[in-house]
Structures are given as C-alpha cells and as structure tokens.
Amino acid sequence: MTIINVDNKDYEIKNNYKNILEICLSFGIDIPYFCWHPILGSVGSCRQCIIKRYNNRDDTIGHLIISCMTKVKNYDFISTKDKESLNCRSKIIELIMINHPHDCPVCEEGGQCHLQDMTVMLKHNSRRYNFYKRTHKNQYLGPFINHEMNRCITCYRCIRFYKDYAGGKDLGVFGSSNNIYFGRLMNGKLENEFSGNLIEICPTGVFTDKQYSMHYARKWDLQYAPSICNGCSCGCNINIGERYGKIRKIENRYNSKINNYFLCDRGRFGYGYINSVNRNRIPYINNNPIKSIDLAIDYSADMLNTANRIIGIGSPRASIESNFALCTLVGKKNFSNGIEKNELECLQLILDVLYKGALPSSSIIDIQYHDIIIILGEDITQVSARIALSVRQAAKRCSFNIAKKYKISEWDINSVNNISNGYKNPIYIFTTNKTILDDIAYEKIICTKKEITKLGFAIASFIDHKSPKINFKSFNNKNKKILLKFLNNLRCSKRPLIISGCSLKYSLILKSAYNISRAFKFLEKKGSIILNSNESNSIGVTMLGGKSLNWAINKLITNKADAVIILENNIYRRMKSSSVYNALKNKKIILIDYQRNITFDNANVILPAATIAEGNGTLINYEGRAQRFFKVYEPSYYRTGDLTKESWRWLHALNIAKKNCKLEWIHLNDVIKVCSKYNPIFRNILKLSQFKIKLSRLPHRFSGRTALNANIQIHEKKSPKDIDSKFTFSTEGYNCSEIAFAWYPGWNSPQAWNKFQNEVGGNLYAGNPGIMLINNCNKKNELAYYNNNIKYEKNKIWQIIPIYHLIGSEEHSVSIKKPYIMISKHDINLLKLIPGSKIKAIINNLELNIIIKSTNNMRNGIIGLPCGIKGIPVESFGMCFNFIIKK
Ligand code: SF4
Ligand code: SF4
Ligand code: FES
Incomplete structure (x- = not known):
C-alpha cells in the first residue's frame, strides 16, 4: 500500500504503477491536462498538468513537476493548489490560447470541449496577446469528419491515437516549432475504420462530427439513453443523443470490458436508417396506410386465423424479447430464426x-x-x-x-x-x-x-x-x-x-x-x-433455437405453410432472391420492421417496428454477454399519429387477438420471465433491469423543454413514461449510475468519464452494464475434438468468397460502392480481362454487370464478391460455380 498526501490529505493507493495525474483524477482531484489520455498514456507535451511536489512533510519550497510524467512514490507530498503551480498552469493555458481562434459560440465543440473546461478551470478569461494569430487551411476529410485546424493546441493526441493506436496511415503531422499541422498529405477521406474517435480524442474542435453538424444541437440540448451498438456482434456500449425525434449523434459509452473509450465508424456514424424519411411509422394493410392499431391487429389476426399453417421468421438483429414473442405466437415448431443454414x-x-x-x-x-x-x-x-x-x-x-x-x-x-x-x-x-x-x-x-x-x-x-x-x-x-x-x-x-x-x-x-x-x-x-x-443478436437468437431460414423458405415454396410473419429481417439479403420471391408469392405476409425493404411491397400487413433508439430490449454479443438497450425517445411524443412500437408488443397484441385471450405482457420483463421458463439461461437478464432510483435522460442544462412542441401546442406536453426502464424523459433523477451521457460539473467533454470510474481507466462505479449468461469457468462435459472431414471438389470450378466492408456489408448501412468482382492477376490474364473495365458475367445462372478488380492477394480460382452490395448473389458465397463471361 502506498500513501500519497495531496493538498494536506492522505490517500491510500493500490495501483502505484500509475502516474500522479491519473492517481489524483481517480481521487476526484481536478488537475487540468490535455495531452495525457488514459489509454494513450503520457508524452508530457502540453505541460498543463504541472503541480508541486515536496520532498517531505517539512519541505516548504518544493519543486514543480509534470504530474502525468511522474511516478508516485510512497509518502509523496503533493500540492495542486500552491501559488507557484497555479501561476505556472495559468501561464501555460494563456500560451496555449494565443493562437486559438476563441470561436466557441460558433464552434461545434462548444459545450463539450475539454479546452473550454480546462480554460474555465484555470480561470483564464482575458487575452493579452494583440498580434496576428497563426492560421491554417482546413482539409476535406471525407463524409464523417470536419477539420478546423486553427483550433489545434498541438497536444498530439490525434496522431497518437490514429497512427500509433489504430494503425492509420493517412493522418500525419507536418511543420515545425509553432507552425504544426495535423492532417492528410492531401484532401481525402480518412481511411482508418476508427477515424470517428478523433472527435472524442481531440480535446478541442479540430475534428468534429460532420454527420452531427448536419442536424446540430448543443450537447446539453440532446436527450440521451444508454444503448448497445447493433452494427456487429461486439456489443459496444453507446449513448444515443436525440432532439425533436431525430438521432443527432452517437457517443462512445465507456465499458471496461468491451469498447473501452473507442468505437468503430460503423457504430458511430451508422444511424442514418433510424432517421430515414422512408420509414413506415404507421401500419399498412395491402399497401394502404392505416391509422389505427386495433384495425391493423384485428385484420392481421383474422388473416392468421384463416391460414392453415403460420410460420415465423425471426432475426439476428432483433431483440431477444421480440424473437421470443414471435416464437410464442407461431409455436416453437413453426419458428425460424431467420438465419441461412450454413451460417x-x-x-x-x-x-x-x-x-x-x-x-x-x-x-x-x-x-x-x-x-x-x-x-x-x-x-x-x-x-x-x-x-x-x-x-x-x-x-x-x-x-x-x-x-x-x-x-x-x-x-x-x-x-x-x-x-x-x-x-x-x-x-x-x-x-x-x-x-x-x-x-x-x-x-x-x-x-x-x-x-x-x-x-x-x-x-x-x-x-x-x-x-x-x-x-x-x-x-x-x-x-x-x-x-x-x-x-x-x-x-x-x-x-x-x-x-x-x-x-x-x-x-x-x-x-x-x-x-x-x-x-x-x-x-x-x-x-x-x-x-x-x-x-448484433446472432448468438441470442441461436440460444432461442428455431430452424434455419432455408427451412422456412422451403415450407413456403412447397405450400406447407401459407402465412408468414417476418420480423426485422430483409430475407432477400440472406438467400437467393428468386427462391425468396417464389416462397412469398401468394402467401399471407405480415412484416414487422423499421426498414423499408423489398418485402415491403409484397406484404399484406406492415407493422412499424421500433429501432434500437425507440424501444427497450436485450442483445447478446459474441461472448454470450446480455446487454440492455434503452429507448432514447418516444416516437409519438414528437409525431402525432406515429404508431411505432417495439416488435414484441405488436407480436403479443397479435397473439392475444388471434387467440382471443387477455393481455399478459405489459413490461419488457414480463417477456423475459416467460422466456426464462422456456430456456433458464435467459433468467439472468432480469437482473439487468433491477432499479430503485430513476435516472434522467436529459442533461440538467437541457434548454427549451417547455417549448419543444410549441409549434403544435403552447402548453408543455406531458412527458411520456417509460415503464420498462429506470430512465425518465426529463431532467429529474440521478445521472451517475448507468450513464446516459458523460457529464459532471466542470467536465462537459468525454473526459467526464473519469468522474464515473473507480479509478481512471478502470471499472465504472456501478460495474459494467450487462451480464454474462454463460459461465466460462464451469464447463462440464467438455467438447471433444472435432473430426476433420473436409470434402474436396473434383472439378476445377470457381469458388466465390464474400468480401466484407465496414460500411455496406451489414443491413443498416448503404454502400456507395458499385458491384465489383475481385480476381487474382493471374486469372485476369488467363481470362484476358482488363482491370477497371465493366463486364457481363454469369454466376450461378445470374447475370451481373460488374467491374473487374485485380488483386495479388487472392488465390487463383477464387472470385471475391462484395457482401451486402445490391445486385450481388448472396447465395453464391462459399459455393463453387462456373463463371461465364458474356462477350
Ligand atoms: S488536432 Fe486536436 S488532438 Fe490533434 S494535436 Fe491538435 S488539438 Fe491535439
Ligand atoms: S459496429 Fe463497431 S461500434 Fe458497433 S458493435 Fe461493432 S465494433 Fe462496436
Ligand atoms: S497532460 Fe501532462 S503534460 Fe500534457
């Protein structure tokens, strides 16, 4: 145990491998800093964290040290408040601010800026420097990130993250002395998949969120809820910020086991589908909009009651609760989890x-x-x-x-x-x-x-x-x-x-x-x-069980089922289009989704499902970790007549209308309780929603709340109630347990996370949200070795492999990439093709107009096709086919 005395108070330290800055921040002592980051470490470049150290209790002179570059020692005597270090810190911030444009009122970082916070903390409020400021030109950095180099304070955090931590190659630092430039060699999209983190890494407004900029509102004017990214199976924790029923931005939410301080660009920027104007927000019956829930449910129930056999197609992107509600409605033997059989x-x-x-x-x-x-x-x-x-x-x-x-x-x-x-x-x-x-x-x-x-x-x-x-x-x-x-x-x-x-x-x-x-x-x-x-929920829906999508398509094609309920799943992306088309032809179809996909035009009934931002639910990530996402806003609060509901609510309503019984599931946990009987593994999910106190969704400084709906009615509309979670749709309630937004008095930027952690970079006070459903340490009947039964094709035919892209390969993002075919250089020469040219090719009886790309990084005899891009036959992935080029 090490003892450190800070400002005449003794503290005990368990982790004496940390530097003095980290230790002081962990004790809640505010020391201003810029270049240090809990993950990127210290480089001692900004000098803002200077404090005084004394040799012992009797030393009255002491010496200045850079706290982020100094190891702690036992019986260390530290002062953060003595005159000399205060004076030194205030001179440093004055120097740092010399070239800063002071454009906070028009800067999008304003209100969530670490530089602002530190300047206020250091009480720097008047400018003595009267000369010209150094200025830079900004660059175009692609669709996600704005660049405003004049705001730079040369802390080097951006480059240390982008290049050293994330392996990016196209962001550099140029210049010397007081003329340093952080940017690309030339204008162009930042290539690294984690470029969005620059927004949170940069302590000032050099790198800001371009998507947010398009529908900007100040940080304190957004309503937030903790959520889980549904971009892939990692289950990164995010906070979603909303105003006027539109998602404005996604921020990283700290989780010491999963994403820590960083998200990928798919997770941070891939929310456009939620705001899409194309979304169906009311039910449709035979392509006619319906303004009544009852009518939609009664019609659907009648339709299902006249069917001989109903099957349900679930989804690996829908919550456990919604998939379970579908399974309950159609029965276990008629439930498909909506996943293609090989997957x-x-x-x-x-x-x-x-x-x-x-x-x-x-x-x-x-x-x-x-x-x-x-x-x-x-x-x-x-x-x-x-x-x-x-x-x-x-x-x-x-x-x-x-x-x-x-x-x-x-x-x-x-x-x-x-x-x-x-x-x-x-x-x-x-x-x-x-x-x-x-x-x-x-x-x-x-x-x-x-x-x-x-x-x-x-x-x-x-x-x-x-x-x-x-x-x-x-x-x-x-x-x-x-x-x-x-x-x-x-x-x-x-x-x-x-x-x-x-x-x-x-x-x-x-x-x-x-x-x-x-x-x-x-x-x-x-x-x-x-x-x-x-x-995002592949593992969850597999835990629920159910048959493959191929089974469901087969039942429909062979007319062994005549009605189908499709839950949040664009099944055209998973199986051969013509098979899906034939399967759905002349069938009774109920589609519950928030995306307007190809099935939309053929469905008899469409029920508007809530996205991750409009509903509560549970997702299970690749390691079996169950995590809850919470509704950010109530859709009907902003849009009168909006009938969007969580899919499980639609499905349960349909179930009781069909069977003419009483409503049983009112709360989300009611679903999980029944689900736990079905499979006890889900029982622990109930622990995720135990709460005694209410937490606020709105920051305390949220403005204009009473006027949000003033264009419709001048009286303040009653806030909606969320019966399924601990979060209020108001500023009332605490905000420091399961955090909806990172804010603490004096800490408006993402650096506020240090106020919610046991120690900086450690666990959150209340522990990480989420729960492991599978106990990794207690394995009985350990799996034996699998047998190697690889089968080889005798004929030399082409093998198709999927090529994945961070943006465009999953269902929520749309790729601007044109369909292409990737072939090895050797095969390109063999087939006498020209890289970059367009050809007509037939793969698995499907004609494609496609651009040729050549590569040195693929084996001969393999064809790579981009996964998720329109026009690419998904069923061909992993298969071997003839590849015919049409002249
Ligand atoms: S651009 Fe931002 S992160 Fe990079 S050096 Fe400048 S202030 Fe620091
Ligand atoms: S898409 Fe990115 S941010 Fe989202 S869960 Fe996956 S890795 Fe995390
Ligand atoms: S934070 Fe310590 S020198 Fe920059």
Missing part, C-alpha cells in the same frame, strides 16, 4: 463452444493481453472492428513487457516505444483475401477456405496427437515453414488466442479453430478463443 450451423457450433468449449471466450479488452494470436478465415476489421483494434494492441503488448523489465511504466509511452524497438507479439493470419490487419501480421497465408481449415486441423494435431491428423506432406514448403514457426512461437507463449468466425459460413473452419483451442489447453496455456458471429 446457422456455424452459430450452433459457436454456442456449443461457449457452453462446453475447452477455453473461455475472451472479452474484447482481454484480447490485448494475449501474446500470440492466430486468425482463421476472418477479415475481422471489416466484420467486428472493435475486436481488430484490440488485436492490434495485443501485437504491441510485448513492448510493455519489455519496458517492465526496465521499470518503465506503461503510461510513459514514448519510453515504452523506444525501448521495445517496435518488437511485436506474433499475429498469424490465414485468410482467403488480404485483410486490414496484414500490416501487423507476423506471418500470413492466403489460401482457400478448405486450406485454412486444413492448416487449423494440422496445428491442433501437431500440438496434441489426439486431435485428428492431417497429412502434413500435402502442404507446400512455405506453409510448412509458417506452421513450424507458429509452433515455435507458441512454445514461448503464456496466453495464446485463436480467432475465427462465421464470415465464410464454413463450419469446418470453426471446428478446426476449436481443435486449436483445445490443444492450447492440452499445453496448459491460459489461452482463449473467439468465435465471432456476424450480427
């Missing part, structure tokens, strides 16, 4: 591994502490980006271990980087195409999915002879060498990690990944496994 096979396997696997699933933050990682078949940055950011940190982690030997603290990031000389932990990547993480790969192999599988099985069998064997002779020399290298590295490793997933929809890859994890256990390594699922 479902992968998900069922993932669930088996979660329940009974040899090693635990790693949380995103824990990934960083593994010392060797092998990735099989995934371009993880494009499918679950936050995992990839942690893999990047794992590669760099050995720097910290080297530094530790020299007693260099982790926060002393420049020393850490210098001493480690860029040495990285080994990352092995075996994929079908190049990946964003290739720059940190120690070794990579580009091959077919079957070869990846073989390599996986081979590794497992090398480690543990009980694992099914693979003929080593069939590998080429290069691959043999890489495998041997991996085994060598593994010998020195303490914590290996294997990552694979559903991207290629090939369960054998997952089986080989599992075998590797089991072999790690055989070596008695404290390893982990991540088997990634693609969508």
